[in-house]
Amino acid sequence: MLAAARKDLLLDRLRRDGRVVAKEIADELGISPDSVRRDLRELDAAGLAVRVYGGALPASPAVVDYAARAAVAPESKRRVAAKAATLIRPGCAVILDGGTTARAVVDAMPKSLPCTVITHSPTIAAALLDHEAEVFLLGGRLFKHSAVTCGAAAAEAASRISADLFLLGVTGVHPTAGLTTADLDEAAMKRALAARAADTYVLASVEKIGTASRYAVLPLEEIAGLVTDADPGEPTIAELLSQGAEVLFADISPDPPRPSA
Amino acid sequence: MLAAARKDLLLDRLRRDGRVVAKEIADELGISPDSVRRDLRELDAAGLAVRVYGGALPASPAVVDYAARAAVAPESKRRVAAKAATLIRPGCAVILDGGTTARAVVDAMPKSLPCTVITHSPTIAAALLDHEAEVFLLGGRLFKHSAVTCGAAAAEAASRISADLFLLGVTGVHPTAGLTTADLDEAAMKRALAARAADTYVLASVEKIGTASRYAVLPLEEIAGLVTDADPGEPTIAELLSQGAEVLFADISPDPPRPSA
C-alpha cells in the first residue's frame, strides 16, 4: 500500500469516525504501528490532524482552513479574483463557485454593482450580504469540506436557473487531465453549474496550473476562458491559447488595498 | 478510547448538560473515576471547566471563547439558546431558523451531536461547518436584511422536507397578536417551515415577550412550546401556560453542583 493512499485513508477515517487509533489501523493494514505513527506525525505537522496519545483527532476546520490557505498564495488568489471580477457586467447573472478564490472575487466586486449572483456556497452568500447584488442560493446537502451544497437536490436546484457567466474554481488545470477537483460529488455539481451558464471562466491562480486532482470536472475545450496570474509561456497556458481559448492574465502588481496608503 | 477524545466528550457534556458527574462518566465509559478526575483536573487547569466536588461545571463563557462570544449573543439570548439546544435529541431532524438567537443555538450545541439540521440561513449553515451534524440548506432568493432565503423557491424547497422540530425565531410574542416578525416574505417562510415540523418551539428572549411586529407568523395556539428567560408571571407567559402550551424557562445561571440530585 502506498504511503500517500495510507494518509488519505487516515484522513477519511478522521472525518468519518472523528478519531484514529494508531494500533487499530496498524492491525487492519498489517503494518507496524511505527509507520502509522509516522504518518500521523506528518499529518499533524501539515495541520491536517491533531496528534494525541494513542492516535489522532481531526484538526478543527478553522485550522485546516488556515493550513490550506497558508499553504497557497493568497496574494495570487487576490490578483486572479480582481481580474475575474471585471467579467461581471452590470445587470448580468453570474454563478459563483465556492472556495477561497471565489470568496476573494466577492471582495473584489464593487459593493454597488447591480447584478444577480447565484451560488451554492453559504459562505459566499454570507459574504455578499453587504453588497447590493441580488443573491440566489442553491440549496441541498452541505458538503462540509468545501462548504458548498452538493448532491441530487443541489444539482436539481441548479437545473432551474440560468446565467450569463460561471466563475469556476478548481484545484487543478492540466493540459490532458483538464479541470479537476478533489471530490466526486463536487465535480458533478461544478459540471451541473457549468451547464447552466453561457460562458464558464476558470479561476486558476498559478499554483494550480499544470496540476491535476482525482476527479475530472470538465475538459479544457468546454470552457470559455481562464483567469490566471501564471506565465503565458507555461505549457498548460500555451495549450489553451493554441486551442483559441480566452486567457485573461491578472495584473502582476495591483496596488495592495492599503487603508493607510 | 483515546484520552483526548474523552476530554472532548467531557466538554460536550458540560455544554449540553451544564455539568458533569465524575462517577457517572466513569461508569458510562467503563473506566475508573480516577481517570475522569484527572481529566477534569486538567480541563480546570486549562480554564475550560471549573472543578467542583463530585464533578465539574462549564467555565464561564467569557473565558471559554471570549472572541466568538463578544461578537454576538447578549447573555439573554445565550441562555435561551442553551435551553433550546437541549431540545435537539441525537438522531433527530431539526429546522433551525435564521437570526442571532438561532445562531446562538449553534454555539450551544455539542459539536459531536449526531443530528440533521435544516436551515434557510447561510450564516447558520456556515456556523455548522465544524459540527458533525448533517446540514441541509434550503435555497432561494436571499433576503439580505435577515440573511435567510425567502420567496417562492425557498418555500418550495421547504415543502420537500420534514423534521421533528422547528426552532423558530420571531421579533414579537404577544397574547393576542401572536407571533410576529418584520417582513412579509419572511413571515410566510417561517409559516412554511412550521408546517414541515412535528413540533414548533419559539425562541423568545425576554425583550420580545409582550411585543408585536407588523406581520403575523402564527397564532400562539399553533406552537408546541416556547423557550424564554422571561418571568413566569409575565402576562404573555401566563396566557400561554393557561392554554396548556409548554414553556421552557432558561436557567438563570448554570445549575449549582448537585451531583446527588
Next chain:
DNA sequence: TAGGATACAGCAGAAACGTGCAACAACGTG
C-alpha cells in the same frame, strides 16, 4: 459528630512514544 463518598498523591505495570539503525526497494545515472 459520624459515616460514606470523594479527593489527591504516589506507585507500578502496561502501552505508546521518539530516535537511531539496518534492511530493502525504487530510481536515476554512468
Next chain:
DNA sequence: CACGTTGTTGCACGTTTCTGCTGTATCCTA
C-alpha cells in the same frame, strides 16, 4: 548492468505517558 542515492519500513532501545490501585486526607450529609 553496476552503482550510489533516496525514501520507506520494521525493529530495538530507552523514555514518556496513561491508568488503576493503595493509602490517607478532605469534604458532604444526615
